[in-house]
Amino acid sequence: xxxxxxxxxxxxxxxxxxxxxxxxxxxxxxxxxxxxxxxxxxxxxxxxxxxxxxxxxxxxxxxxxxxxxxxxxxxxxxxxxxxxxxxxxxxxxxxxxxxxxxxxxxxxxxxxxxxxxxxxxxxxxxxxxxxxxxxxxxxxxxxxxxxxxxxxxxxxxxxxxxxxxxxxxxxxxxxxxxxxxxxxxxxxxxxxxxxxxxxxxxxxxxxxxxxxxxxxxxxxxxxxxxxxxxxxxxxxxxxxxxxxxxxxxxxxxxxxxxxxxxxxxxxxxxxxxxxxxxxxxxxxxxxxxxxxxxxxxxxxxxxxxxxxxxxxxxxxxxxxxxxxxxxxxxxxxx
Amino acid sequence: xxxxxxxxxxxxxxxxxxxxxxxxxxxxxxxxxxxxxxxxxxxxxxxxxxxxxxxxxxxxxxxxxxxxxxxxxxxxxxxxxxxxxxxxxxxxxxxxxxxxxxxxxxxxxxxxxxxxxxxxxxxxxxxxxxxxxxxxxxxxxxxxxxxxxxxxxxxxxxxxxxxxxxxxxxxxxxxxxxxxxxxxxxxxxxxxxxxxxxxxxxxxxxxxxxxxxxxxxxxxxxxxxxxxxxxxxxxxxxxxxxxxxxxxxxxxxxxxxxxxxxxxxxxxxxxxxxxxxxxxxxxxxxxxxxxxxxxxxxxxxxxxxxxxxxxxxxxxxxxxxxxxxxxxxxxxxx
Numbered sequence: 001x002x003x004x005x006x007x008x009x010x011x012x013x014x015x016x017x018x019x020x021x022x023x024x025x026x027x028x029x030x031x032x033x034x035x036x037x038x039x040x041x042x043x044x045x046x047x048x049x050x051x052x053x054x055x056x057x058x059x060x061x062x063x064x065x066x067x068x069x070x071x072x073x074x075x076x077x078x079x080x081x082x083x084x085x086x087x088x089x090x091x092x093x094x095x096x097x098x099x100x101x102x103x104x105x106x107x108x109x110x111x112x113x114x115x116x117x118x119x120x121x122x123x124x125x126x127x128x129x130x131x132x133x134x135x136x137x138x139x140x141x142x143x144x145x146x147x148x149x150x151x152x153x154x155x156x157x158x159x160x161x162x163x164x165x166x167x168x169x170x171x172x173x174x175x176x177x178x179x180x181x182x183x184x185x186x187x188x189x190x191x192x193x194x195x196x197x198x199x200x201x202x203x204x205x206x207x208x209x210x211x212x213x214x215x216x217x218x219x220x221x222x223x224x225x226x227x228x229x230x231x232x233x234x235x236x237x238x239x240x241x242x243x244x245x246x247x248x249x250x251x252x253x254x255x256x257x258x259x260x261x262x263x264x265x266x267x268x269x270x271x272x273x274x275x276x277x278x279x280x281x282x283x284x285x286x287x288x289x290x291x292x293x294x295x296x297x298x299x300x301x302x303x304x305x306x307x308x309x310x311x312x313x314x315x316x317x318x319x320x321x322x323x324x325x326x327x328x329x330x331x332x333x334x
Numbered sequence: 335x336x337x338x339x340x341x342x343x344x345x346x347x348x349x350x351x352x353x354x355x356x357x358x359x360x361x362x363x364x365x366x367x368x369x370x371x372x373x374x375x376x377x378x379x380x381x382x383x384x385x386x387x388x389x390x391x392x393x394x395x396x397x398x399x400x401x402x403x404x405x406x407x408x409x410x411x412x413x414x415x416x417x418x419x420x421x422x423x424x425x426x427x428x429x430x431x432x433x434x435x436x437x438x439x440x441x442x443x444x445x446x447x448x449x450x451x452x453x454x455x456x457x458x459x460x461x462x463x464x465x466x467x468x469x470x471x472x473x474x475x476x477x478x479x480x481x482x483x484x485x486x487x488x489x490x491x492x493x494x495x496x497x498x499x500x501x502x503x504x505x506x507x508x509x510x511x512x513x514x515x516x517x518x519x520x521x522x523x524x525x526x527x528x529x530x531x532x533x534x535x536x537x538x539x540x541x542x543x544x545x546x547x548x549x550x551x552x553x554x555x556x557x558x559x560x561x562x563x564x565x566x567x568x569x570x571x572x573x574x575x576x577x578x579x580x581x582x583x584x585x586x587x588x589x590x591x592x593x594x595x596x597x598x599x600x601x602x603x604x605x606x607x608x609x610x611x612x613x614x615x616x617x618x619x620x621x622x623x624x625x626x627x628x629x630x631x632x633x634x635x636x637x638x639x640x641x642x643x644x645x646x647x648x649x650x651x652x653x654x655x656x657x658x659x660x661x662x663x664x665x666x667x668x
Contacts, residue, residue, distance in 0.1 A: 055421040062414045069407035076400040080393060087389040093521060096528060103532055110539065184567035187427060191562040194430060198437055199557055202550040205444065209543035209550070216536040216543070217601045223533055224602060228525040233518035267551045268558060 052142070053135035060132060063125040070118035077111025095240040099226045102246045106219040106253065113208050113215070120204030127197035134189045141182040145175040203262065211257055218253035222246055386476070387469035394466060397459040404452035411445025429574040433560045436580045440553040440587065447542050447549070454538030461531035468523045475516040479509040537596065545594055552587035556580055 049057045081104040088100025152168050159165075225242040383391045415438040422434025486502050493499075559576040 055417065055424060059414060059417040059421060062410055062417060066407055066410040066414060069403050069410060073400055073403035073407065076396055076403060080396045080400060083389065083393040083396060087393060090389060091524060093524070096524060100528065181567040184565055184569075187571070188562075188564040190425060190427070190430060191560055192564075194434065195557050195560050195562050199554060202553040202557070205550040205553075206547050209547045213540050213543045216539040217598070219536040219539075220533060220598070220601055223529050223536070226525055226529050228522075228529050230522040230526075231518055233515040235518075237521075264551070264554070267554055 050136055050139035052139045053132045056128060056132040056135060060125055060128055063121065063128070067118045067121045067125065070114050070121065074111045074113075074115035074118065077114060078108050081105070081108035081111065093237070095226055095242070098240065098243050098246055099222055102222050102250055103219055105250055106215050106222065109253070109257075110212050110215050113211050117204055117208040120207075121201060124197045124200040124204070127193050127200065131190050131193045131197075134186050138182045138186045141175075141179045145172070145179045148172045148175050207260075207262065211260055214256045214260065215253060218249050218256070221249050221252075225249075384470055384473035386473045387466045390462060390466040390469060394459055394462050397455065397462070401452045401455045401459065404448050404455065408445045408447075408449035408452065411448060412442050415439070415442035415445065427571075429560055429576070432574065432577050432580055433556055436556050436584055437553055439584055440549050440556065443587070443591075444546055444549050447545050451538055451542040454541075455535060458531045458534040458538070461527050461534065465524050465527045465531075468520050472516045472520045475509075475513045479506070479513045482506045482509050541594075541596065545591055548590045548594065549587055552583050552590070555583050555586075559583075 084107065085101040085104035088097045088104075091097060091100075148168060148171055152165065152172060155162055155165055155168065225246055227238070231237065418441065419435040419438035422431045422438075425431060425434075482502060482505055486499065486506060489496055489499055489502065559580055561572070565571065
């Protein structure tokens with residue numbers, strides 16, 4: 001494995017074809033208006049990202065390209081599968097016609113798995129958006145605190161006796177309290193959602209891979225039915241009597257796919273992972289309660305996210321399994 | 335598995351932005367000039383395909399799109415991996431920084447596997463070209479025979495006593511003999527190469543999948559190192575002491591990838607496959623000898639293919655393993 005991961009891209013994110021730098025004021029408006037409903041993605045899209053969220057904003061865009069690649073691969077596979085079957089039919093060779101048709105079925109199902117994978121990646125991408133939205137909502141809090149520190153510094157050097165200093169210092173104490181909460185929320189959300197997003201991605205990777213192994217192995221069995229012993233010109237073509245077997249191989253593949261279950265035995269808990277899973281689950285609950293009480297910002301972020309994601313389940317409808325796996329693993333203690 | 339594979343595309347292949355319909359005359363020229371060297375791909379590319387090879391010509395084009403999709407996915411993964419690592423560093427959270435960096439390494443290696451897969455598909459695509467080239471070379475033989483049959487038919491109805499009929503019927507006997515050889519060559523090459531191409535493709539699918547399962551499982555272990563228990567605002571961040579374990583997980587992943595071997599036990603030979611593999615291998619040799627003696631057309635096709643494929647190994651250099659697997663399976667008796 002090469003490890004060239006300390007390269008840093010020097011480009012600034014300015015390039016995002018932005019309207020005006022309204023994102024910061026947006027977040028502020030949201031906060032002052034009670035923190036509800038202001039975070040719909042459409043109103044932020046295309047605007048310049050605050051420093052804190054620009055890296056994740058870019059990463060989420062790249063994830064989109066990745067997803068498109070897999071969608072394209074899935075579509076192309078289906079098309080190739082159909083073409084292979086049609087080509088086989090036109091060879092007027094019974095064995096090739098049957099095997100190519102059935103290999104086509106296997107290939108199209110491999111393509112289907114790419115498409116499911118794309119949907120699962122899209123869900124994982126949605127989880128990353130929660131982090132990005134929280135980052136975005138924490139930026140004004142940092143900015144506000146820093147502005148006060150600057151102001152106090154300037155005033156102290158110019159009018160050290162100013163009465164405004166007392167007021168500003170009171171404001172700073174309030175801003176620091178507010179920011180402390182914001183940073184803790186950011187830290188908590190980031191860890192939880194980072195873990196959640198990439199767990200989903202790795203589980204989807206395992207699911208796609210294991211199902212494609214099943215399919216490819218049955219594909220190899222199908223190819224075994226094609227006798228490629230050469231015939232001498234003029235010799236009669238031996239009869240092809242394998243179509244029943246070919247059909248059976250497809251049935252086997254179907255059964256194996258249906259019986260597939262995620263098996264993470266030996267993966268987790270083994271090496272130094274933490275084994276306090278029930279405690280962890282409680283922690284989650286606690287944290288939610290805490291959020292509701294003390295953190296309008298994070299709650300807004302999450303609600304905004306839910307609104308944004310509302311159409312996603314329809315879009316990624318095929319991915320019921322991905323969700324199921326996540327739950328399974330959660331109960332295993334990830 | 336859905337089975338919508340009997341759909342037939344009604345489009346004609348005319349759309350290939352062609353120069354002039356020179357392909358048929360091309361093949362003829364090739365044949366009359368001794369059948370050597372005329373089949374370089376560059377001289378045929380973009381020309382209208384003869385009926386016999388147009389389906390496979392299209393399929394091979396589609397395979398190219400598929401390969402591009404996987405190449406794109408591989409590149410995007412590498413980019414996302416780097417971005418994730420950089421983002422993590424800027425969170426100023428030691429645990430997130432370390433875990434995101436190492437998850438990035440895993441993701442980039444998953445991307446690397448997509449790229450290897452693309453190269454393997456490209457080799458499989460090269461094998462399909464051998465079939466297509468043979469199809470192309472057989473078309474003039476069919477056309478020549480059919481033309482003679484037509485001519486004889488017309489002449490019989492117009493001038494049944496014509497002396498030319500005798501000559502034409504002699505020509506037809508020769509053309510039919512030639513065509514019989516051509517059709518047998520086509521049948522043999524098609525079966526062999528179809529099997530070879532999709533065996534390579536399925537083996538590459540298995541290799542990619544199994545390696546990605548290894549990587550994803552270690553990725554899940556890495557995520558386990560990230561403690562997502564929420565902290566209360568103002569609480570000190572617990573120390574992150576897992577970087578040694580994280581490093582170890584990457585080492586484990588590296589070891590597991592290096593130790594990976596293709597294992598097809600129980601896949602082949604089990605259900606009704608043929609078990610006469612040594613005999614089969616001899617057959618191949620026989621067929622080659624036969625080709626050299628009796629079939630200038632097929633030999634040309636193969637040589638042309640070799641010329642065409644000459645630069646391919648450089649392009650798909652990363653895929654030494656794919657080839658290795660094929661040999662392994664061949665000796666297992668595929």
